[in-house]
Amino acid sequence: MCGIVGYIGSREALTVVLEGLHKLEYRGYDSAGIASIEKGELFVYKEVGKVAQLEKGVERKGWKSHLAIGHTRWATHGIPSEKNAHPHLDDKKRCAVVHNGIIENYDAIRRLLEKRGVVFQTDTDSETIAQLIGFLYKGNFLRAVQRALPLMQGAFAIAVVHHEQPGEIICAAQGSPLAIGMGQEEMFLASDAAAFLRYTRRAIYLRDSEVAQITQHGVEVFAADLTPIEKESEDLTHAIEEVTKGDFQHFMLKEIHEQPQSIQNALLARFSKEYGTATLDNLNFSDQELQQVERIVILACGTSYHAGLIAGQMIEEYARIPVQVEISSEYRYKNPIVRDHTLAIAISQSGETADTLAAMRELHEKGAKIMGLCNVQGSTMAREVDSSIFLRAGPEIGVAATKSFTSQLVVLSLLALKFARMRQMSAQEGIHFIEALEKLPQQVQQVIQVKNPIAMLAKKYAAAEHFFFLGRRYMFATALEGALKLKEIAYVNANGYAAGEMKHGPIALIHETSVTVAFCCDSFTYPKMMSNLMEIKARAGRILAIAPEGAPDIEGIADDVIWVPPTLDALSPVASSVAAQLLSYSIAFERGTEIDQPRNLAKSVTVE
Numbered sequence: 093m094c095g096i097v098g099y100i101g102s103r104e105a106l107t108v109v110l111e112g113l114h115k116l117e118y119r120g121y122d123s124a125g126i127a128s129i130e131k132g133e134l135f136v137y138k139e140v141g142k143v144a145q146l147e148k149g150v151e152r153k154g155w156k157s158h159l160a161i162g163h164t165r166w167a168t169h170g171i172p173s174e175k176n177a178h179p180h181l182d183d184k185k186r187c188a189v190v191h192n193g194i195i196e197n198y199d200a201i202r203r204l205l206e207k208r209g210v211v212f213q214t215d216t217d218s219e220t221i222a223q224l225i226g227f228l229y230k231g232n233f234l235r236a237v238q239r240a241l242p243l244m245q246g247a248f249a250i251a252v253v254h255h256e257q258p259g260e261i262i263c264a265a266q267g268s269p270l271a272i273g274m275g276q277e278e279m280f281l282a283s284d285a286a287a288f289l290r291y292t293r294r295a296i297y298l299r300d301s302e303v304a305q306i307t308q309h310g311v312e313v314f315a316a317d318l319t320p321i322e323k324e325s326e327d328l329t330h331a332i333e334e335v336t337k338g339d340f341q342h343f344m345l346k347e348i349h350e351q352p353q354s355i356q357n358a359l360l361a362r363f364s365k366e367y368g369t370a371t372l373d374n375l376n377f378s379d380q381e382l383q384q385v386e387r388i389v390i391l392a393c394g395t396s397y398h399a400g401l402i403a404g405q406m407i408e409e410y411a412r413i414p415v416q417v418e419i420s421s422e423y424r425y426k427n428p429i430v431r432d433h434t435l436a437i438a439i440s441q442s443g444e445t446a447d448t449l450a451a452m453r454e455l456h457e458k459g460a461k462i463m464g465l466c467n468v469q470g471s472t473m474a475r476e477v478d479s480s481i482f483l484r485a486g487p488e489i490g491v492a493a494t495k496s497f498t499s500q501l502v503v504l505s506l507l508a509l510k511f512a513r514m515r516q517m518s519a520q521e522g523i524h525f526i527e528a529l530e531k532l533p534q535q536v537q538q539v540i541q542v543k544n545p546i547a548m549l550a551k552k553y554a555a556a557e558h559f560f561f562l563g564r565r566y567m568f569a570t571a572l573e574g575a576l577k578l579k580e581i582a583y584v585n586a587n588g589y590a591a592g593e594m595k596h597g598p599i600a601l602i603h604e605t606s607v608t609v610a611f612c613c614d615s616f617t618y619p620k621m622m623s624n625l626m627e628i629k630a631r632a633g634r635i636l637a638i639a640p641e642g643a644p645d646i647e648g649i650a651d652d653v654i655w656v657p658p659t660l661d662a663l664s665p666v667a668s669s670v671a672a673q674l675l676s677y678s679i680a681f682e683r684g685t686e687i688d689q690p691r692n693l694a695k696s697v698t699v700e
């Protein structure tokens with residue numbers, strides 16, 4: 093994962109790079125580091141932890157420079173430590189490298205170099221890049237990098253500086269994004285253009301196997317054999333979004349509260365009530381193409397995968413198109429079968445998740461059209477798919493996905509509606525569906541209003557160490573998502589299951605201290621759900637239910653109930669998930685975990 097940044101120009105390079113690193117911290121925050129060259133000398137400074145730590149250290153040093161590269165790390169190889177933090181150096185300490193990605197054959201390269209006397213200092217795969225370039229350097233910096241690249245397998249975006257070439261940065265990419273920002277007599281590079289957008293909006297993106305030589309005056313891009321390539325620059329139009337926590341203690345809480353508005357934004361001008369259908373903007377597929385779709389494959393990871401599961405259920409129910417919902421990291425290795433009229437829908441908040449990008453590329457190569465649902469304009473997904481639909485959730489800073497999830501659900505509901513209306517759904521049914529969608533912002537607001545009672549329940553349950561999250565049909569994936577949220581921010585063992593599966597094994601774990609969070613808003617399976625909960629109650633398990641107002645029986649079965657407004661089964665995951673988000677947030681708060689940046693995680697998962 094990780095984020096890399098570089099700058100060369102007349103500004104204070106360390107400041108520009110540190111600023112960029114703050115913007116890229118969503119890609120990892122295990123450690124951070126910076127390298128620069130001044131008067132022919134290479135300076136490196138690293139800190140374990142967040143960029144703010146690094147910033148303090150750099151300030152104390154008082155260094156000044158016009159060239160710098162920096163890195164914020166999510167550890168893959170080697171524990172988060174100062175030693176393993178980037179930039180990495182070759183053993184003569186002449187060149188420094190920052191790297192995003194994984195070098196899969198690092199061990200082979202390391203052993204080869206060690207046999208030739210190279211001494212390694214760290215446990216990382218990334219150090220092999222610096223050592224390899226250092227080893228191959230014979231006075232021509234660009235040539236050394238170019239010779240190293242074909243020897244490295246895996247995904248990478250790298251930036252390299254060499255103390256004998258103080259006026260240039262060499263960078264290259266293979267399967268990981270790298271943007272080069274072009275200013276007036278100053279140049280930038282970053283894993284995500286957001287790092288330099290406030291300075292320039294003119295940029296090029298490196299493609300696989302390309303190498304770039306960046307000086308203050310401009311950039312030259314070469315193919316793998318060093319043949320020069322002419323690249324057209326793009327004008328980046330996406331907005332610079334500065335976000336603060338406002339009066340909230342955490343970004344996550346703020347983002348939970350933003351959901352009435354973000355859902356409203358996701359819906360805005362995207363349906364016609366008169367015709368009872370969705371009118372998704374800028375869809376690069378004609379109605380005829382959509383009508384011809386015979387099979388849909390949904391690709392996603394984590395929370396986005398849960399949104400995909402719910403969408404799959406919805407599209408099958410309403411449009412009767414077979415949908416296969418796949419975890420990207422598994423699907424990409426299945427050698428997928430793609431028939432004519434298959435549409436792939438890739439879902440990703442960040443638009444940078446490496447597995448989802450790889451899975452969608454695999455399908456694209458096999459002839460499938462790709463529709464991308466993402467939240468970040470200018471992201472790799474948005475640039476590569478045949479058609480993008482943006483979530484319009486606004487920047488999501490908390491690592492745990494909240495508002496992006498409910499926006500995904502809303503946008504996918506619109507898509508399901510569009511497909512359904514092209515097939516069997518009547519205009520009247522479409523209007524009924526839209527009316528239910530229109531009520532969602534208000535219903536979510538109602539759930540947010542009970543945040544204090546939910547916080548009280550959290551106090552009651554916060555000490556439990558084992559949670560089950562159960563649901564059926566639309567509530568199954570909702571339960572999976574609820575469990576994921578609790579795990580990641582409260583560090584509690586929470587297992588999401590289809591409620592009907594409990595009796596096939598997991599029920600053995602139910603006892604008086606286990607807590608079952610029961611999602612009861614699927615009306616079709618409600619009676620079955622009640623039977624499953626009785627089975628848990630019979631084994632003395634504690635039950636906290638999330639149920640639609642007015643639901644029968646549940647108060648007699650559950651220890652506690654969080655009531656949410658009733659809606660269509662297909663849309664019920666929205667309000668139920670907001671209740672579950674508040675519950676997880678409050679439990680994490682009680683347990684004193686680091687809610688916005690939980691341990692071991694990153695907002696954007698750019699390694700496979």
Ligand code: F6R
Nearest residue numbers: 394395396440441442445492493
């Ligand atoms: C959980 C969470 C992750 C992401 C997953 C995919 O709260 O945020 O599980 O959903 O890493 O990320 P995107 O949606 O950016 O592809």
